[in-house]
Amino acid sequence: MKEFRSDISGFYKLSMDERRKLLSELVNLNQDEIEILNTLGYFKPSQIDTLIENVVGSFQLPMGLAFNFKINNKDYIIPMVIEEPSVVAAASNAARMARKHGGFHSENVPSVMISQIQITQIHDIESAKKLISDNKDQILKIANEQDPLLNKLGGGALDLELRDLKTGKGKMLIIHLLVNVLDAMGANVVNTMAEAISPFIEELTKGKIYLRILSNLATHRIAKSKATFDKELLGGSEVVEGILNAYEFAAADPYRATTHNKGIMNGIVALTMATGNDTRAIESGAHAYASLSGQYSPLTKFALDSKGNLVGEIEVPLALGIIGGMTKIHPMARIALKILNVESANELSQVCAALGLAQNVAALRALASEGIQKGHMALHSRNIAKIAGVPENLVEKVAKKMIEENKIRVDIAKEILKKLSEGENL
Ligand code: MEV
Numbered sequence: 484m485k486e487f488r489s490d491i492s493g494f495y496k497l498s499m500d501e502r503r504k505l506l507s508e509l510v511n512l513n514q515d516e517i518e519i520l521n522t523l524g525y526f527k528p529s530q531i532d533t534l535i536e537n538v539v540g541s542f543q544l545p546m547g548l549a550f551n552f553k554i555n556n557k558d559y560i561i562p563m564v565i566e567e568p569s570v571v572a573a574a575s576n577a578a579r580m581a582r583k584h585g586g587f588h589s590e591n592v593p594s595v596m597i598s599q600i601q602i603t604q605i606h607d608i609e610s611a612k613k614l615i616s617d618n619k620d621q622i623l624k625i626a627n628e629q630d631p632l633l634n635k636l637g638g639g640a641l642d643l644e645l646r647d648l649k650t651g652k653g654k655m656l657i658i659h660l661l662v663n664v665l666d667a668m669g670a671n672v673v674n675t676m677a678e679a680i681s682p683f684i685e686e687l688t689k690g691k692i693y694l695r696i697l698s699n700l701a702t703h704r705i706a707k708s709k710a711t712f713d714k715e716l717l718g719g720s721e722v723v724e725g726i727l728n729a730y731e732f733a734a735a736d737p738y739r740a741t742t743h744n745k746g747i748m749n750g751i752v753a754l755t756m757a758t759g760n761d762t763r764a765i766e767s768g769a770h771a772y773a774s775l776s777g778q779y780s781p782l783t784k785f786a787l788d789s790k791g792n793l794v795g796e797i798e799v800p801l802a803l804g805i806i807g808g809m810t811k812i813h814p815m816a817r818i819a820l821k822i823l824n825v826e827s828a829n830e831l832s833q834v835c836a837a838l839g840l841a842q843n844v845a846a847l848r849a850l851a852s853e854g855i856q857k858g859h860m861a862l863h864s865r866n867i868a869k870i871a872g873v874p875e876n877l878v879e880k881v882a883k884k885m886i887e888e889n890k891i892r893v894d895i896a897k898e899i900l901k902k903l904s905e906g907e908n909l
Contacts, residue, residue, distance in 0.1 A: 547571035551578035553586025562819040563753035568862035573845035584711035589833030595703035598673035600658040602690040611688040626676040638665040668804035701800040706836035712793040725851025730785040737779040750842030759809030759816030768800040797840040801832040871896035
């Protein structure tokens with residue numbers, strides 16, 4: 484075994500095989516582990532090696548399908564990539580409850596991204612603002628020259644917003660360049676545009692520009708979806724009352740709102756991941772949006788209709804693309820997009836918002852009735868049995884026994900297995 488040190492230089496210059504060999508010497512991988520590293524699945528080595536740096540393998544996650552979604556009168560099967568049991572089933576279940584009342588109604592999501600330009604060292608902010616406004620056409624022209632194709636297709640730089648900001652280093656002038664990125668997530672194009680217009684803006688304002696980067700708080704790209712969930716299918720008026728109480732709890736308490744929104748993100752992130760979109764961008768945007776009022780709040784709202792059914796609404800920024808980035812490179816993301824059958828980033832975001840709402844309703848329904856653990860337990864218990872080394876033909880039996888005993892642990896699974904192999908009738 485090699486001396487373990489982390490200051491390894493030039494790792495990226497090695498071939499993938501050489502990297503794995505070096506790694507296995509460093510951390511003493513056994514043959515099975517090396518084989519797992521070697522399994523790239525559907526990725527070609529040349530493909531995966533260029534996605535990020537220092538690649539040694541590929542990390543797989545399950546992709547499941549959520550059913551029953553009807554959104555704006557169109558049926559969807561939604562691919563979800565997530566490691567957590569019960570999430571996919573829960574989404575399908577809530578979608579079934581909404582389907583009875585026509586499904587989800589999602590609004591159009593404009594694909595408008597914000598790129599921020601930070602101007603410092605300006606003595607007279609008001610005159611700088613005027614200069615920028617007077618030269619807006621020229622600034623947008625320079626921005627649009629960076630992507631003539633986007634322009635031809637009907638997208639491109641649209642407008643500027645000017646914000647003055649008090650900071651610990653004095654006043655700054657922040658420009659928001661608004662860009663219609665059409666079917667892309669848009670990070671590349673808006674960053675390129677922001678960099679391209681900055682020299683002209685520096686010349687105009689005589690200020691010093693530092694950052695030129697998109698904002699992940701995509702407030703011009705808000706997805707909204709609404710649905711009515713059937714009272715009886717939810718479990719009756721007592722459960723509905725519990726959901727309304729859960730919502731008010733989240734609206735009043737950031738500790739609860741965080742978990743409430745986590746449930747929403749179970750759906751949103753699983754679809755973001757399945758379609759090869761940037762999950763971190765979506766997460767940071769959603770949580771920032773949830774805090775815009777000054778208090779971290781739930782991303783959904785609930786009320787009753789005249790018949791006592793639950794009406795749910797979601798509002799969340801969603802910067803999702805169906806072209807660019809990983810969406811077209813990742814073989815499974817391409818299949819996910821085919822399953823979804825969406826024609827635009829707008830449509831994908833409409834589906835994603837509906838999924839987030841369904842996921843939230845499913846979680847609140849479980850919490851307001853039998854509790855969340857019941858649904859989790861069957862799968863969890865099977866997983867624990869497998870971890871304990873229970874052979875495939877006995878997994879179900881051991882899992883069931885652990886649920887009966889209300890003790891789902893590896894040591895208990897081993898104990899049950901031992902009793903079974905000693906011929907005990909359980
Ligand atoms: C678990 O992944 C998500 C929940 O905690 C969401 C919630 O509490 O609303 C069940």
